Amino acid sequence: MVLAFSGRRLPSLLLLWVALALGPLARGELAIEITQGVDAPVPVAVVPFAWQGRGRPPEDLGKIIRFDLARSGQFAMTAPEDMLSLPSRPEELYVRDWRVQGIAYVLLGSVRPTESGLEARYALFDVFAERLLFDETLEAPPGQLRALAHRISDRAYEQLTGIPGAFSTRLLYVVAQNIATEAETFRLEMADADGANAQTLLKSREPILSASWSPDGQTVVYVSFETGKPAIYLQEIATGRREKLTDFEGLNGSPVFSPDGKQLALVLSAGGNPDIFVLDLETRKLRQLTRHFAIDTEPSWTADGEAVIFTSNRGGGPQIYKMNVRSRAIERLTFVGDYNARARMLADGRYLIFVHRQDGIFHIATQDLERGTVQILTETSLDESPSVAPNGSMAIYATRSNGRGILAVVSIDGRVKYRLPSTEGDVREPAWSPFL
């Protein structure tokens, strides 16, 4: 009797203790705490913009915005043919048309030509709350329709995500054609963040490397072999005016602007082996930062300009180190794996993005500097040169596809990925511009 009893009761006793372990609940009116979510893309509709000029519109603003928002991976975009109505003003919007499809936000608007160019009126509507989030106008010079669209994308993205949009930014990259032939050429190009409007900044028969932006987005620096040996050049984008900064004996490489734009960190091997130097752009004075028999290369700055991070093999294999530019205090940052290189620090100072080798394969990875955890973001195998968008949401990098170098983009959390189509040649060494 007793035995049977205890045998039957024991499990219930245990279960009860488990139940007791659940947290206390409030009295009376419910108070609920939600700590998880699904993070599925939010359904957004961008209605084709109405054209209020004569003739046909040059291009649908709505379509450009739709591609922008879709690329961010945060939104599920509704195709125009699935829309039940095509309002272009908030007054024309029928909430039910959108609610029935589960669409959370509707962006709509119109464009009209003005004396000075184009004017867009656009509005973002919260379908479930039945609330207008903004209703604004924006002007642009003639021919700047795409720029206008990207500005509207930025506004919508910031409103919906809490992060400034980076659709109005640009990319810098190098296109190599006819490699290892007589007709080998290299072009330094600049394009909009969506790959459109590509223009050539420099064309050369010799390699161009390591292009990067000044913090104001007006100037670029790069390494060119046009004289037969590496030299670092500064070039104003608007005027094309160029200046040679260094052409020392040996290596002149990896120039990067400090966050205040007044200094350049770079690599020189004039002393025998590569070390990190800092060039003051006003006084033109060079200061040697690292002094080590190992290879120190690929410098970049922390957001506060206090330190330079770089790749060094002083510990055996390539790893990322950080050196304070004033005190020269040095700290090793990466410890996971035997190959970590080409690091950039995110603006929050907490995450590092770099090239990480695992099982012989090169990936783009991030490391949480507080916890030390490394997350591999990309699945492809020859990924290099990550460069982070100014809003910190995405990184562009170079990879290979079907034997060709292409550019690809991955979100910093690794969830969103897309590729930028390349029309010709090998595309490499991307650099994402600051906010322009």
Add this chain to the structure above:
Amino acid sequence: MAGLRAYLWPLAWALLFHVVALGLFSANWSSPPALRQNSTAEPMMAELLTLVAPAPKPAPKPKAKPRPAPKAKPKSQKKAAPAPLAEAPAPARPEKAAPERNAPPAAPEPEKPSLQEVLGTDFEDALAAEASSDGSDRPEAVGSYEADLMARIVSQWSRPPSARNGMSCDLRLALVPTGELVSVTLVRSSGNAAFDRSAELAVRRAAPFQVPEDPAVFDAYFRSVTVTFSPNDLRY
């Protein structure tokens, strides 16, 4: 056969020993002062048997709270183990061991169920008692409606990329007895408008909700519901 029989007593004792050990272990959790007395197995077993029937419903508070502890001393007779003053409690009749008033061991103590009460209750009853115990006299069904409401919101909550662990906002939901959402009010902002709006959107997309049909229960718990959104599963 006879061989098996020979094992019966040792087996019985072994099992008895384990039951008692487990009982001691849990008794320690629910009422610390009782532990000391429990050196003998018999009083415990006796209680176990006597309490099988009653299944007292009155909202027992199984959590080991410090408050009931002082009370437990004088009234300890209903604890399985207890009888703090009894040097050698009579095995089969623990109520005698209790020096003071209030003898019948089956009489349930409202605030604090002892291990024996819990054991004596049917499991379902015990669970029901547990379910209704957390808010004082919260009906059992509230928990499941609450869980359903929560699950619906969770499944619709898509956090913006600016969301960070540690952000937190409170929304007050006003519901009607059909389960429809009348209004959502932001009663405490996270400081991040996109985050707040993602929470609000989750609620609006999750509506309508399943709510209890009993109007009294609905009024008491679901007419106004406060939901706190505080992610802890984000990467940052």
